[in-house]
Amino acid sequence: MSGIFLKIIFFLILAFLLSLIPVNRSFFPAEEGISIYVSSNGVHTDLVLPVKSEFINWQDLFKPSHFGNGWTNASHIAFGWGDKGFYLNTPEWSDLKLNTAVKALFIPSESVMHVTLWPEPGENDLTKKIVLSDSEYKKIVENIINSFSMSKNGYFLKVNHPGYGDYDLFFESPLKFHLFKTCNVWTNNVLKKAGVRTSFWTPLDKPILYHLSNISGT
Numbered sequence: 001m002s003g004i005f006l007k008i009i010f011f012l013i014l015a016f017l018l019s020l021i022p023v024n025r026s027f028f029p030a031e032e033g034i035s036i037y038v039s040s041n042g043v044h045t046d047l048v049l050p051v052k053s054e055f056i057n058w059q060d061l062f063k064p065s066h067f068g069n070g071w072t073n074a075s076h077i078a079f080g081w082g083d084k085g086f087y088l089n090t091p092e093w094s095d096l097k098l099n100t101a102v103k104a105l106f107i108p109s110e111s112v113m114h115v116t117l118w119p120e121p122g123e124n125d126l127t128k129k130i131v132l133s134d135s136e137y138k139k140i141v142e143n144i145i146n147s148f149s150m151s152k153n154g155y156f157l158k159v160n161h162p163g164y165g166d167y168d169l170f171f172e173s174p175l176k177f178h179l180f181k182t183c184n185v186w187t188n189n190v191l192k193k194a195g196v197r198t199s200f201w202t203p204l205d206k207p208i209l210y211h212l213s214n215i216s217g218t
Contacts, residue, residue, distance in 0.1 A: 011179065019207035021200040023192055027215060029131040036140065038187065038212060039078065039127040040205040045187040046078040046114075047144065048121055055134070056141050061148075063155050067117055070167045074117035079144050081173060082183040084110040088161050088170065111177040112159055113148055116168035128212040130196060139194040147186070149174050184208060 034055075037048035051058050051074055058077050067074075123129050132140065149157040149172035159170040175181070182203040191198040191208070197215050199207045 015201075015203050019199045019202035019204060022197055022211050022214075023200050024195050024197045027195055027197040029215065030133040030136070031131075033131045033133050034137045035129050035131050036137070037076070037121045037123075037127055037129050038191070038208060039121065040209060042126065043205060044080060044082065044183050045205045045208055046080040046116070047140065047187060047190060048076050048078045048118055048127075049140070049144075051075060051077050051117075053137070055138055061145070061154075061156050063158070066155075066158060066169060067167065070117045073119060074167070075120045076118040078116040078118050079147075080114040080116075080183060081111060081147055081175065081186040082114065083177040084112045084159075084170075086177075087112050087114055088159070108176045108178040111173040111175050113156070113171045113173050114163075114168060115156075115171060116163075118167075126209070128209055130212060130215075132194070132196070136194045136196065140190060143190045143193055147173050147175060147190075179203075 034050065034053055036050075039046050039048050049058070051071070059071055121127055121129075151157045157172040159172055161170055163169045175186075180203075184203055184205050185201065188198050188202050188208055196212075198211050202208060
């Protein structure tokens with residue numbers, strides 16, 4: 001037990017220190033470009049992109065039966081990644097079981113993409129807007145697509161499980177979830193690869209939002 005406790009302490013110290021270190025410090029929002037959002041529910045972050053842009057129409061990567069008429073009022077689409085068992089079995093934090101949390105953190109496990117249709121987002125303490133250049137935006141799109149498993153007919157491969165509401169669904173991902181690659185690490189990595197200022201590494205949502213809030217020009 002003491003060994004596990006020490007590992008947890010070490011992990012928390014590492015998370016705190018590496019979260020404070022910014023990467024892509026010279027990043028500035030584009031004067032003209034495509035706006036995306038990083039949104040948190042207080043624990044978990046999503047990347048929120050326009051449904052349609054000159055580079056991609058996300059609706060083309062989903063079967064017509066995916067979301068049905070939900071696209072009608074959706075201007076944006078949110079992407080989150082995480083442990084499959086955690087996502088599917090924990091719709092509310094009150095549903096969290098110890099064995100689910102332990103397995104998700106300490107045993108490399110299957111993962112899913114959680115996709116939600118959104119109306120026009122608004123900015124607040126938990127939702128930050130970033131204006132990206134064309135090249136930065138294309139890197140975001142590329143890394144999100146690479147986080148999905150694809151069906152033979154070129155659509156994202158849907159998980160046979162209902163979403164939390166009327167406008168969200170789960171899709172298979174080829175990536176493995178573990179202690180050092182959590183939902184927020186995924187968000188942080190996608191931003192980092194696109195050249196956006198963010199943490200060197202963080203399993204937490206707050207450092208991502210903090211670095212975005214401290215970009216010059218925002």
